[in-house]
Amino acid sequence: MNEILIAHPGATSAVTCLGLTFPSDAARREHFRKLLSEKLKDPGFRRQEGFPKGTDEAILAMSDPPYYTACPNPWLAEFVQHHGKPFNPSQPYAREPMAIDVSVGKTDPIYKAHSYHTKVPHLAIVPSILHFTEPGDIVLDGFAGSGMTGVAAQWCGTAPAIYRQRLEMEWKKAGQPAPQWGPRKVVLNDLSPAATFIAANYNLPFDVEAFAKAGKKLLAEVEREIGWMYETLHTDRKTKGRIEYTVWSEIFSCPECAGEVNFLEEALEEDSKRTRDTFPCPHCSAELNKDRLERVFETRTDPATGKPWKRVKFRPALVAYSVGKSRYEKQPDAADLATIDRINALPLPASVPTAAFPVAEMYHGSRLAPKGFTHVHHLFLPRAAQAMGMLWEKANTYPDLRIRASLIFMVEQALWTASILNRFRPTGFSQVNQYLTGVYYVASQHAECSPWYILNGKLGRLSKTFEAFRCRVGNAAVSSGTAAALPMPDSCVDYVFTDPPFGENIYYADLNLLVEAWHGVTTDAKPEAIIDRFKNKALPEYQHLMQRCFAEYHRVLKPGRWMTVVFSNSKASVWNAIQVALQQAGFVVAEVTALDKVQGSYRQVTSTTAVKQDLVISAYKPDRALEQRLTERGAAPESAWDFVAAHLRQLPVAKTKDSVLEFVVERDPRRIYDRMVAWFVRHDLPVPLSTEEFLDGLRRRYPDRDGMAFLPEQVTEYDRRRAQAAQAPQVELFVSDERSAIDWLTDLLRKRPSTYQEIHPDFTVQLGAGWRKHEEKPELSLLLDNNFLRYEGRDDVPSQIHSYLSHSFREMRGLEKSDPRLKAKAKDRWYVPDPGKAKDLEQKREKALLKEFEAYRAAAGRRLREFRLEVLRTGFKAAWSAKDYKTIIGVAQKIPEEALQEDEKLLLWYDQALTRAEVGG
Known part of the structure; x- marks a missing residue:
């Protein structure tokens, strides 16, 4: 049963609330205020993490229970149980990631109705809620700030006709089905009582006249x-x-x-x-x-x-x-x-x-x-x-x-x-x-x-x-406390939209003191997810606090459902901390897009250089069946391919901007491998496939289009979109370390097998800007020897080189692979090996990397100023498989902290090693 619309909250008409009927709204309020007053006298209730500092009287004065409390809301569980729909695994649900423009709507009167330190406009959130949810679904924002997610959830039911028509036309043009209009229920939480007071007044109705x-x-x-x-x-x-x-x-x-x-x-x-x-x-x-x-x-x-x-x-x-x-x-x-x-x-x-x-x-x-x-x-x-x-x-x-x-x-x-x-x-x-x-x-x-x-x-x-924005009573519940401990049942939320504090951008608890002092209720800053040296919170503390909050999101979100995270921070280390926190919490990232505020468009993120933009992260909670099969099979190759199939199903088939087809970064084979590795590490399991075993298996199992992997049933749709596009998608490659240098060479040599002399000038340019501070710059000859093959001119010309020469040089067309003229032209060209030989090269390369890693490990009592990230990554992975957490921790302590924090893969191994060492110790 839904609460009725209260046009005049002070009126004496009967109202219903959480299934109870009251003669008036005043009676409803009095009933729940009495219950809240009793709870506030319970020391156990007040000992909750993140409980604000203030007297019972001050907290009661701010609150309007059960819809808003200036402390952890004891009616949240009842709210979602009364209004939500129980999780039904048999009910089909499928969505692709969706980007949002966080600059949209900043001049809207609702956005400007009350200022806050940072806020995402409700008009930027509305399309995302419409995309991921249906009317009546439960939306959660645990870092709600001034409550714009709640305004957006309710706007889905109150949006004017002109807005609806414009959005429907945009979706139709993009080939998307029309949205289902209607309000969504929303749970808003924030650590700050100042923030939740604003959120409550945005989202609870009142008599405007x-x-x-x-x-x-x-x-x-x-x-x-x-x-x-x-x-x-x-x-x-x-x-x-x-x-x-x-x-x-x-x-x-x-x-x-x-x-x-x-x-x-x-x-x-x-x-x-x-x-x-x-x-x-x-x-x-x-x-x-x-x-x-x-x-x-x-x-x-x-x-x-x-x-x-x-x-x-x-x-x-x-x-x-x-x-x-x-x-x-x-x-x-x-x-x-x-x-x-x-x-x-x-x-x-x-x-x-x-x-x-x-x-x-x-x-x-x-x-x-x-x-x-x-x-x-x-x-x-x-x-x-x-x-x-x-x-x-x-x-x-x-x-x-x-x-x-x-x-x-x-x-x-x-x-x-x-x-x-x-x-x-x-x-x-x-x-x-x-x-x-x-x-x-x-x-x-x-x-x-x-x-x-x-x-x-x-x-x-x-x-x-x-007067224009009419919200309904019973559509929102607001709570004041930490997002790491939400008083809600498991798997009860349909969608999460969140804009959490990122690093040391804004010191919310400090800034809110000015307003909270007037209310007499102030933030408990201990669980605040922030980097703040004055509170002894560095990047590791921030990461672990965010991981706890993401883990709580994961707990309350229904399996197979989505979370959108807005990220605004220019530091790669903070970006990596967020990614690792998400993965450790159990989420799988399906897309990261960056808003280009100058062009007004999105581009998919391929490197840490993109963190200078506003990022939108789309992540999902894997379904229970996938988790169960992993538990049954363990670290078997079948488990890896099971994950890949489930992951590909969640990724967008195609992304188009102005008739230009974009490269879907998450469909890149190496990115898929990284997601699979994180999946197994998060479950404390060894990774069952090496890189080349995985890439070889991916080529054999799944169709490839333009360097991207697809499920068989997705290829037809991609081919259709590809035929309509003005040009093929182009991947952006930013060379910043040895791995990205290898990827750049792979892309180059796949298109154009070349000699050392032809490669060297372009390679030198790539190593110029953006190279990681502590990463040792590799020799081109070493990278070529360890990862590619060189045609020496004796046997028949390999197919890869033959194809390139035949298409690029008129005089080479029609020549057999054994023709001396073709062999002379092909001699000393480096090329990407076929899967069988690539696997042999990978094993040889891994052996050399592990030998160098052993030298790092044995270097007692000294810091490593320059090193190869590929050596560390390979060594950490091998140590993880052997459950040798001590080695990972020991070597990690020899490299500068900033180098560790700025590499997502190292950070993942190290963070998990610390966790396992603490559990084992």
Whole structure:
């Protein structure tokens, strides 16, 4: 049974919730709040990992159970059981990976309704949800942030007709069936209560008309009570104006004369509104610039403690105000300064938080503490503190809880702008939201905005936006806790969309402190998946935290279903950590695409150079039958081919962009081999096939088209698409190590068997840019000897060379393989051997690599500055098969950590070896 639509949550009509019927929504809320209150008194409930820090009262004040709790939601399991469909292995389900454009929809009113540090627009997520799910399916986002995945899930049922028609036309043009419109159920989770509060207010319905009236009343009441703080006299000295913002300038001292320098007054050009690079000292005329100025501190009285407080000195320098519809600017006059002094004497409002920043544990603590900002209330000038304190207090006393939450949702958006973090931008259209995102940064020029300047327009936009976006009650459940421990049953989710924190891009827990302090509920940062040296979290810790979260996704996702991961990080080491974490958790990556923001198109990722783009990872959870067959057979070749068949079935048959057929990277034989290896390693099994055994078997078992492997039933479709395409797909090869150099040579020699002299110039160019730092550059002759064959001119010309010469040289056409002229032309050309001889070469090469690996292993007590990654990969693989985890760990400790972290294959062996050694030890 679905919950009914509540147009007016404060109404008295009967409602149903999780199968229970209540006389009104207020009764529903009271019932579940009482249950949550009882749970909060249970020490065991509070001991859950990732449980936010806050009193019972503060957590209850934020929550609207069972749909939203500012702690781990104890009703998530009941929600998915009530609304979801049990996993049915007999029900057919088949989807291909799908790329999304994460830049789409960033100007949409819903996207802009509330800011957050990072967010993927809901319009970028909607097509993905439509593709992978059906109406009523359960969608999960464990790193939900501001809840855009939930908005997207509900938008599938509320999208306007014009949007539906446009999307349907795009899908039809691409040969895809029409989407099934209708809302999806969504479970949203985030570690941060600040994030989940935003997500809940985006995804839980409220009476928009009542909110608009309450918002206007709130702003009017605040103006009546403290409007005098924002009054100023017009230059006619008679007319009263209303201050929009006051610009405060940091005060410096001149290094030559020690005179005070008001930075804004001296550096800002009146006409152009631009800051000059150099300017004269107003006292001694010495030429100054920002670097030469010396910071000045002043001692004030801390309004919270009454004790002396030392901070950088600011002085009001400019007042922007309005009289009627006209805007003006002036320097603060005596009356303005007197008003500021009067405000300074007022006590700090009780609603303003006075919590200390954990500066020693914050990455950006060094930006705050040296300037004297060590507590939350320090970030608000006295007038801003009075205004925000009153707004917060009045919003929190509104009688209807749902409207109350909506008012707070609006008011909290003013916190960053109202703080001293808001920079003055003289050339900006507005002074709202001018703080630097992702960092605590106190600029030398601060725009102190009035609450009406910040919120009047916001109130109108919110009302209009949510009037158009009508979500239904019961479509979303929101929880605050770690994604590594979701209170949900196994195999209950139909699709996962997630945009997790990547490395050290954004310090979410630190940044959310400012807003969470006002709520009185703060993030437990211990389980935060992040790289942060101030919290003693390096890349290995980040990888293991992400692995735990991905493992939880794997547990709750139904077998055979998909997960989409949006990745934004420029470091190859972080990218590899994510890939290994995914594989260790049990997912199989089926596609990685990179968004080219300039061209507006996607390209499939073939190397770590692509991590400079936004990446979209498509991964699936293998079905239970495949897992069961592996358990029964173990590390047998049949298990490998069983995996390959299942994996090929999940891959896209063809990808076309502007009539150009793209190379499907995941269908490359070597990439398939890598996926198979990861599959066996994850199951703690030796890899049953060598590289050449696998490649030979793949050629014999599966059709090849343009260097890609297909299931027999997929070939017809690919051939049809190939015939329609303007040109054949081209694989991008980036040479960065020995393995990729071999792949480049293989591609070259397969097309054009060549002599050493012909190969060498191009090969030298390939080794130029992008070579891995610690990777030893191989000799071309060594690579050719170990991996390819050279025709010496004695026997008949090999078929590979004969075919190339016959097609490329007119005088060679029609000649037999034994013809002396052909043999002379073919002599000393290197070529790719046929599968039988390639296997022999592989064995010879592996023997040489293992011999060199033994030298690495025996090199006691020294670090390896340069090495061959192929030697390490081969040695790690052999040691894994022998369950010699000690050797893997020992050799890994001899190479630089960055080299280990930047190679996905080494990292996989090493990480698993550490795990097995701990289990065995």
